[in-house]
Amino acid sequence: MVEQVRTTQQWQGLDRAHHMHPFTDSKALAARGTRVITHAEGVYIYDSEGNKILDGMAGLWCVAVGYGRRELIDAATKQMEVLPYYNSFFQSSTPTQIELAHRLSELTPAGVNHFFYANSGSEANDTIIRLVRYYWSLLGKPDKRTFIGRTYGYHGSTVAASSMGGMAPMHAQDKKLLPDFAHISHPHWYSLGGDLTREEFGLKAARELEAKILELGADNVAAFIGEPVQGAGGGIDPPSTYWPEIQRICRKYDVLVVADEVICGFGRTGNWFGSDTYQIQPDLMTMAKAMSSGYLPIAAVGIHDRIFNVIHESGGQIHHGYTYSGHPAACAVAIANLDILRKEEIVERVRTEIGPYFRSTLQEVADKHPLIGELRGAGLLAAFQLVKDRATRNIFAPEEDAAIRCREFALQNNLIMRPAGRQTMVLSPPLVITRAHVDEMADKAKRAFDETAKSFGLL
Numbered sequence: 001m002v003e004q005v006r007t008t009q010q011w012q013g014l015d016r017a018h019h020m021h022p023f024t025d026s027k028a029l030a031a032r033g034t035r036v037i038t039h040a041e042g043v044y045i046y047d048s049e050g051n052k053i054l055d056g057m058a059g060l061w062c063v064a065v066g067y068g069r070r071e072l073i074d075a076a077t078k079q080m081e082v083l084p085y086y087n088s089f090f091q092s093s094t095p096t097q098i099e100l101a102h103r104l105s106e107l108t109p110a111g112v113n114h115f116f117y118a119n120s121g122s123e124a125n126d127t128i129i130r131l132v133r134y135y136w137s138l139l140g141k142p143d144k145r146t147f148i149g150r151t152y153g154y155h156g157s158t159v160a161a162s163s164m165g166g167m168a169p170m171h172a173q174d175k176k177l178l179p180d181f182a183h184i185s186h187p188h189w190y191s192l193g194g195d196l197t198r199e200e201f202g203l204k205a206a207r208e209l210e211a212k213i214l215e216l217g218a219d220n221v222a223a224f225i226g227e228p229v230q231g232a233g234g235g236i237d238p239p240s241t242y243w244p245e246i247q248r249i250c251r252k253y254d255v256l257v258v259a260d261e262v263i264c265g266f267g268r269t270g271n272w273f274g275s276d277t278y279q280i281q282p283d284l285m286t287m288a289k290a291m292s293s294g295y296l297p298i299a300a301v302g303i304h305d306r307i308f309n310v311i312h313e314s315g316g317q318i319h320h321g322y323t324y325s326g327h328p329a330a331c332a333v334a335i336a337n338l339d340i341l342r343k344e345e346i347v348e349r350v351r352t353e354i355g356p357y358f359r360s361t362l363q364e365v366a367d368k369h370p371l372i373g374e375l376r377g378a379g380l381l382a383a384f385q386l387v388k389d390r391a392t393r394n395i396f397a398p399e400e401d402a403a404i405r406c407r408e409f410a411l412q413n414n415l416i417m418r419p420a421g422r423q424t425m426v427l428s429p430p431l432v433i434t435r436a437h438v439d440e441m442a443d444k445a446k447r448a449f450d451e452t453a454k455s456f457g458l459l
């Protein structure tokens with residue numbers, strides 16, 4: 001536990017004075033004061049006021065094996081003692097970089113055998129943009145540059161990654177997207193499906209990709225990028241028909257398939273990757289977050305042989321890389337994290353035991369609640385759609401702030417539950433969560449829904 005050297009008020013004052021927060025209204029935060037998280041254990045975080053809070057979001061979707069894992073702390077410490085840093089630019093490598101790449105190759109879908117390291121999901125997606133454009137130019141098709149993503153897609157917050165994603169407020173802040181990024185609709189049946197069945201809608205949503213490729217010209221389209229399940233966009237799990245049709249269209253027009261596995265990767269959906277759950281055969285994949293359970297920052301791009309070989313055979317240098325690509329300590333933590341996931345059979349447990357229990361327990365809450373239109377998600381990712389009226393699928397307007405209100409009520413009940421996408425509340429807890437924790441989470445979430453519904457006069 002960190003020694004408490006200042007009072008909450010002192011921390012809040014200094015935070016207000018000097019610390020600018022990501023994705024935060026700093027004026028509103030200054031008015032209320034930041035919550036100072038001082039320590040954590042298992043699936044609970046603790047604040048400087050002594051509140052014990054159930055972390056229903058695993059930090060930011062990343063703390064897969066829970067807080068306070070001695071194996072990860074020891075792995076980082078040991079690596080820092082023997083070699084705290086060395087780069088991989090100068091025809092050199094470090095043992096943990098090599099070992100981790102080897103381990104990843106055993107887990108990723110067939111053919112994805114090469115790994116380029118970055119330090120965040122955003123950087124990894126920027127890497128993908130550069131590698132894919134380079135790949136197409138090596139094949140004599142330099143005009144194949146455009147990436148097609150989706151509305152409510154999230155691929156990170158750098159200049160390129162925010163253009164690649166489909167978050168309207170992020171685009172609005174910059175006024176203009178970078179050139180050569182385009183978007184199709186997110187495959188959310190509840191809000192866009194109308195009278196179609198989920199399966200019919202899945203095909204319709206996927207075929208927007210074909211229309212977009214034809215509009216732009218296949219000779220100009222480099223790749224399609226999508227999260228197997230959209231996370232920050234509101235836990236949108238696509239209909240079963242969606243990904244196979246996307247895959248077919250991409251192959252038909254010679255467009256690469258990029259799976260952004262930053263949230264889905266390493267067990268979240270009950271398989272090692274969302275690509276396994278949704279039968280995606282990615283040409284490239286983005287990995288981060290749960291890769292190290294968030295203990296140290298690390299990310300990777302998984303590259304299929306057929307892409308890597310073109311770059312490899314061309315013989316030229318790639319002009320790309322980061323000082324901390326494959327930081328030895330971060331790699332050591334990632335290896336220890338994979339060891340835990342394997343040894344404790346955590347991914348299997350998500351698929352066969354705790355995932356189904358989580359889903360059925362939350363489904364019971366959702367089915368009975370006037371505020372909840374649908375429960376979405378996969379594995380240990382759940383998304384509650386907040387609605388004014390279930391019968392007409394009437395979702396709250398953004399200015400009604402239903403999700404923000406619900407987040408506050410959840411917090412008052414010592415539960416971290418996060419608004420995401422369009423008036424949706426997401427739960428994505430550590431993968432080591434127990435049935436008792438799930439019961440506690442469901443109970444606290446229900447109370448937050450009750451209080452939110454009451455505040456709108458719906459209960």
Ligand SMILES: *Cc1c(COP(=O)(O)O)cnc(C)c1O
Binds near residue numbers: 154155231288289
């Ligand atoms: C979080 C996230 C990213 C960005 O990762 P950072 O490490 O925050 O840069 C990219 N893609 C997806 C799907 C994410 O959820």
